[in-house]
Amino acid sequence: MANGAEPKSGGNTKFVSLVSLVAAVGGLLFGYDTAVISGAIQFLQEKFSLSSFMVGWAVASLIVGAAIGTGFAGKLSDRFGRKKTLLLAALLFTVGSIFSAIVNNFTLFIIFRIIGGIGIGISSVQAPLYIAEIAPSKIRGRLVSLNQLAVVTGIFAVYFLNLGIANHGSHAWNVSTGWRWMLGFGVIPGVIFFLLLLIVPESPRWLQLQGRKDEAFKILKKLMGEEEAKKEIGKIDTSADEEGSSIKKLLKPGLRKALLIGVVLAILQQATGINSIMYYAPEIFKNAGAGDNTSLIQTVLVGGINLVFTIISLWLVDRVGRKVLLLIGSALMTISLGVVSYAFHIGSTGTWVLFFILLFVAAFAVSMGPIVWLIIAEIFPNRVRGVASSIASVSLWLADFLVSQAFPVLLDTIGSSLTFLIFGVLSAFAFFFTLGVVPETKGKSLEEIENMWKQS
Structure with a gap:
C-alpha cells in the first residue's frame, strides 16, 4: 500500500483508517476531560469548601459547555466544514485545560471548564459525523466506533494519571496542587489533536454539497x-436534489422518526447512569466500603473493563449489527443495576457491588456507549446531518448534565439503592424502545439509510 496505492477492493483502507484515527483523537479529549474530574473532585471540594450541590456543579459545568458546543456544532460545520470545526474544538479544549488548572477562584474554574466543554461538545458531534462521511458502508460501524474507543482510552488513561498524581504527594499537596496537574495534562492531547487535524482532508460529502466537486471527487x-x-x-447529488436544506424536512413523517430515535437514544445513553459511575466512581466505591486508595484502584478497573469491551464492540458492530448489540447491552445493564440497587438496599458491599458495576460498564461499553454515537452520525440526511446530529447531541449532553448534577444530591437524599434502581428502570425502557422502534442500519450506505426513512 505504499504511496497511497489502492487495493483490489478499489479503496485505500489504510488511508481511510488513518484519517478516521486522527478524527477519533477528538474522542480522546472527550474521555480525558469528562473522567479527569473523578480524581480531582475530592480535592477540589476541600480546596473550595464545596457543598454537595456545588460538587455536582463542578462536574456538570463541563457538560453545560458541551451542550452549548453541540448546539452550535451543526451550523458551524455546515457553513465552514467538518475539519475547521474540529480544529476549533481542539483549540477550545486546550484553552480550557490550561486555565482551569491554574485559576485560584472557583467561578473562574467553572468558566474555563465550560470553555473546555464547548470544545468537547463540538468534537463529540463532529468526530463521529466526519468519520461516517468518509467511511465505506461495510466498515463504517467499526470506524465510527473508533471515536468511542478513543473516548474510553482517554478515560482509562486518566484514571491511571489521577492515581499516579494522587500518590505523588501528600493529601495536602493534592488539595493545593495535585488536582491542577490532573486537569493541566489535558493540554497534551489537545495540542496533538490540533496538529493532526492539519493533515486530514475535508469531508467529501460536505465539499460536494458546497459545489466543490473536483475536490470531493x-x-x-x-x-x-x-x-x-x-x-x-x-448518490450524494441525488440525495441533495431530493431533500433540500431545510431543517423542516426533519419534521416530515419518515425523518421525524429518525429524529425521535436519535434524541431518545441520546437521552437514554446518559439517563441510564454511566457517567455517574465514571465521574463519581471513587465515591461510589467508598460508599461500598473501600478506602481512598482502594477506591481509586477499583476505578482503574472500571476504566479497563470499559476499554476492553469497547474493543469487543468494534469487532462485533459490523458483524452482529447495531440493534442486536443494543438489545443485549441494555438487558444486561438492567439486570446489573437491579442487583447493585438490591445490594445497597440490604447493606451488602464489596465484591457484589464491584462485580455488577463492572458488568454494567461492560454491557454499556459493548452497546449504548459506541452505538448511540454511531446511530446519531449515520441516520440523518446529508444536507441536515450536521444540524440534526447537533439536536440529538444537545439532548445527550443535557441529559448528562441533569444526571451529573443530580447524582450526588440523590445519594445524599434517597440513597444509593433507589438511585441505582431509577437507572435500572431507564435501562429497561432502553431495551423496549430499541426492540420496538430502532431499525438495523448495518451494511447500508448513508444514502440508503436516508431512503429507508422516506419509505417508512
Whole structure:
C-alpha cells in the first residue's frame, strides 16, 4: 500500500483508517476531560469548601459547555466544514485545560471548564459525523466506533494519571496542587489533536454539497477508488436534489422518526447512569466500603473493563449489527443495576457491588456507549446531518448534565439503592424502545439509510 496505492477492493483502507484515527483523537479529549474530574473532585471540594450541590456543579459545568458546543456544532460545520470545526474544538479544549488548572477562584474554574466543554461538545458531534462521511458502508460501524474507543482510552488513561498524581504527594499537596496537574495534562492531547487535524482532508460529502466537486471527487477516489467514487458522487447529488436544506424536512413523517430515535437514544445513553459511575466512581466505591486508595484502584478497573469491551464492540458492530448489540447491552445493564440497587438496599458491599458495576460498564461499553454515537452520525440526511446530529447531541449532553448534577444530591437524599434502581428502570425502557422502534442500519450506505426513512 505504499504511496497511497489502492487495493483490489478499489479503496485505500489504510488511508481511510488513518484519517478516521486522527478524527477519533477528538474522542480522546472527550474521555480525558469528562473522567479527569473523578480524581480531582475530592480535592477540589476541600480546596473550595464545596457543598454537595456545588460538587455536582463542578462536574456538570463541563457538560453545560458541551451542550452549548453541540448546539452550535451543526451550523458551524455546515457553513465552514467538518475539519475547521474540529480544529476549533481542539483549540477550545486546550484553552480550557490550561486555565482551569491554574485559576485560584472557583467561578473562574467553572468558566474555563465550560470553555473546555464547548470544545468537547463540538468534537463529540463532529468526530463521529466526519468519520461516517468518509467511511465505506461495510466498515463504517467499526470506524465510527473508533471515536468511542478513543473516548474510553482517554478515560482509562486518566484514571491511571489521577492515581499516579494522587500518590505523588501528600493529601495536602493534592488539595493545593495535585488536582491542577490532573486537569493541566489535558493540554497534551489537545495540542496533538490540533496538529493532526492539519493533515486530514475535508469531508467529501460536505465539499460536494458546497459545489466543490473536483475536490470531493479527488478525496473520494483516494478513499474508495475511481469507480466507487463516481457512484458515490451520484448518490450524494441525488440525495441533495431530493431533500433540500431545510431543517423542516426533519419534521416530515419518515425523518421525524429518525429524529425521535436519535434524541431518545441520546437521552437514554446518559439517563441510564454511566457517567455517574465514571465521574463519581471513587465515591461510589467508598460508599461500598473501600478506602481512598482502594477506591481509586477499583476505578482503574472500571476504566479497563470499559476499554476492553469497547474493543469487543468494534469487532462485533459490523458483524452482529447495531440493534442486536443494543438489545443485549441494555438487558444486561438492567439486570446489573437491579442487583447493585438490591445490594445497597440490604447493606451488602464489596465484591457484589464491584462485580455488577463492572458488568454494567461492560454491557454499556459493548452497546449504548459506541452505538448511540454511531446511530446519531449515520441516520440523518446529508444536507441536515450536521444540524440534526447537533439536536440529538444537545439532548445527550443535557441529559448528562441533569444526571451529573443530580447524582450526588440523590445519594445524599434517597440513597444509593433507589438511585441505582431509577437507572435500572431507564435501562429497561432502553431495551423496549430499541426492540420496538430502532431499525438495523448495518451494511447500508448513508444514502440508503436516508431512503429507508422516506419509505417508512
